[in-house]
Amino acid sequence: MLFRVQSAAVFGIRANPVSVEVDLSSGEKLNFLTVGLPDTAVRESGERVRAALRNCGYYLRAQKITVNLAPADLRKEGSAFDLPIAIGILGALGNLPKEPLPEHLFSGELSLDGMVRPVKGALPMAVMARDSGWRHVVVPEANAREAAVVDSVRVYPVRSLAQVVQLLSGQAPWIPLAVDRAQLLAERSSYDVDFRDVKGQYQARRALEVATAGGHNIALIGPPGSGKTMLARRIPTILPPMNFEEAIETTKIHSVAGLLPESKGLVGTRPFRAPHHTISYGGLIGGGTVPRPGEVSLAHNGVLFLDELPEFQRNVLDVLRQPLEDGEVTISRAAMTLTFPARFMLAAAMNPCPCGYFGDSTRECHCTPPLIQRYLARISGPLLDRIDLHIQVPAVKYRELSQQETSEESTAVRERILAARRIQNQRLAPFGIYCNAQMTPRTLRRFCRLDSASEKQLETAVTRLGLSARAYDRVLRVSRTIADLEGRESIGASHVAEAIQYRALDRTYWQ
């Protein structure tokens, strides 16, 4: 007897329909065969399913059980097929009144005692179910909230195989999980850090506001303990709030990476990812036989923070070029090629020299100029080219630390940034871009015209500081953002002067 159950296989951030077919035939001993490109975890499913069935009171006789996962040319991986396979076996044994309707999707790993354990990628599965016109999604309780954010599908959380049997045999009612999507997004979009907690560091805060307003990448240079990480961690709190589409996309990535906390359901805050400098190529970009998203994708719609930038492997940093340019990464493996979204704001931090105290007023630096040069040269030119602002973050003075007055809240900063972003969006939308950092040379010439006074000032700076032609463009871009923050149509000398300050690594004394 053949019994069929619908399920899904997740690749990248997309799910594909998989039909689980179970056939029983007589045999001399119990024989369990899984066909249809299963990986090891899927093949081992037989053992888990048998134990789970036994612990629910179903004993398998000596017979041949064939599980076919169709379509056969699609790779199947992981343990999420346990539940549909168990249902298929029970059905084929005649323990269920009828096959579940084809518009029901089942996914879940089984523990040996018959409990249903969480799976990766429940959200993409629910999206696939909706797009295929399937109405019902049965997933582990721990994944139900993330699946339920998808509209037009009913999501049923299940805890155990026994409960699924009750549902399928009509002994328990189907009750979908109700989720108020708008409320969920509102609940999930508050941050646990705020710029209010940062004492002093006025210059750095201003630079971060400018960077965030224009979508510019930024590098923070300062001695250990100056608060670079603390500052960077607060960037997401001043970025525009995520809309529902962005939240779903970010959640999908975290869902397939298996990083979604149970209770969460939806990633409503912009991610902040801070991988350690020992991270591998695969860890940063994504990898594995069936590729999983790396840090650049986990930072999608948020911030990728690279602390101790010169300590990263050079070849690891070089792979950042594609995501920084295209907003996505393509990972090719023998098994398949997958593309993951990876649009993030890059924030990097570094010490000014190997010991960390170059230019510091409180401690002496013994690093020789060649040593410092070698240290700085570790950051590759192409990467540095994509960082519009580099600023010095000095150690905070005691006076600033001990002051009583509170700093400005993130929401207040964010209001100014939103206003500046609206101006940019209006101006740049016809060109298919939405913030100043994305301006091409053509749009740059068009929207960053300088009057003669500002032009002269910039020329002087270029000569005095020895700025490159590339740096010139970056100053223009950032000047545009500063003018937008002020709501000015034209770029003035004060905007250019401020933007020039944000080129710390271009200053000749450092090289």
Ligand SMILES: [Zn+2]
């Ligand atoms: Zn030093």
